[in-house]
Amino acid sequence: MLERIEASSAEPVARRVFREVRNAIVTMAFQPGQALSEQEIATRLGVSRQPVREAFIKLSEAGLVTIRPQRGTFIVKISMKQVFDARFVREAVELAVVRRACAEMPSDGIAGLRANLDAQRDAARSLDPVRFMDLDEAFHRGIAMGVGCDYAWRVVEETKAQMDRVRYLSVPHATPVDRLIAQHQAVVDCIAARDADRAEAAMRLHLREILTSLPELAERFPDFFERDAVVPLPGPRMS
Numbered sequence: 225m226l227e228r229i230e231a232s233s234a235e236p237v238a239r240r241v242f243r244e245v246r247n248a249i250v251t252m253a254f255q256p257g258q259a260l261s262e263q264e265i266a267t268r269l270g271v272s273r274q275p276v277r278e279a280f281i282k283l284s285e286a287g288l289v290t291i292r293p294q295r296g297t298f299i300v301k302i303s304m305k306q307v308f309d310a311r312f313v314r315e316a317v318e319l320a321v322v323r324r325a326c327a328e329m330p331s332d333g334i335a336g337l338r339a340n341l342d343a344q345r346d347a348a349r350s351l352d353p354v355r356f357m358d359l360d361e362a363f364h365r366g367i368a369m370g371v372g373c374d375y376a377w378r379v380v381e382e383t384k385a386q387m388d389r390v391r392y393l394s395v396p397h398a399t400p401v402d403r404l405i406a407q408h409q410a411v412v413d414c415i416a417a418r419d420a421d422r423a424e425a426a427m428r429l430h431l432r433e434i435l436t437s438l439p440e441l442a443e444r445f446p447d448f449f450e451r452d453a454v455v456p457l458p459g460p461r462m463s
Contacts, residue, residue, distance in 0.1 A: 228270040238275035241265070242282045249288050249299055250388040251354065256301040256448040260289065288385055301450045306386045307438060313383045315431045318364065321373045322411065322427045326420040333370035337412045340366060341405065348401045356401055357392060363408055367415075390434055390441060397444065398437035407433065 226248060229240050245265065248254045266276045280297050283289040287306065291297050325333075340363045347356040368377035395401055407430035414423035442449045 226265065226268045228268070236275075237271055238278035238282075241269060241271060241275045241279040244269060245279055245283060246286070246288065246385070249283070250385060250392065251357075252389060252392050254299055256299050256389075258299045260297045260299065262297070286385055302386055302389050302448055303450050304438065304442065307390055307434070310383045310385075310387045311431065311434055314380050314387065315428060317376050317380050318368075318427055318431060319424050321368050321371065321376055322415065322423045323420045324371045324373065325367050325415050326418050326423050328371045329367070329415055330370070333366070334412065334416050336370070337363065337366055337415070341408055341412060344401075344405050344408065348405060353392075353395045353401070357395060360391075360404065360408075367411075387434065390438060393441050393445065393448070394434065394437040398440045399433060404430070404433065 226244050229237060229244070245254070245260070254260065260280070262273045262276045262280070266273045269276070280289060280291060284291050284297075287303075288300060289297050290300050340359055344356060344359045344363070347353075347359055364380075365377055368374070368380070395404070407426065410426040411423060411430065414420075414426050442451070
């Protein structure tokens, strides 16, 4: 769940603590509503309490924890409104990126995406959802980085923490992995064919998958969600 932090790294300790705890929250190792102890996390990571305190402040700014004076630090529940808002931003960015990929993605970049798809299928056969989600992340990042859209991907990363928690819940609880792989395959095929309109449509369909799983997950895990918005259902699936 949490890996001890080695002192040899030049990266600031507080930043590494932030990344470790954020990952535990996003992957649902730490669950919505759970209290976090500065001392416990400091002990598990092998650091002092000060960088943990700094990391908690950053996590609060990211909307993942709430710090209640005299009471403690708690992981916030998943906001359906924030998930919907983040998906809206992500869709706007990634549709623009995939159109650019159709014009600029080099052949070795497309080969890398296809290799990632092969690894996704291996993860699915191995029933390894965590590895699959890591590969899913690498797939989307690979499209952006492959055409020089580094900043666009940073924008996506900064907005999607709430989405990522839903994604980890949805696989395998609500969304079949084979469906996601097929959607990824469609995106790559359209990029390879240099068909920007179809690539955009394929990416839009994929990114709206979360709107199908979200209501079901909120019903299945009611203690994890804030009922703060009605999430519209996506339109009919493309044939």
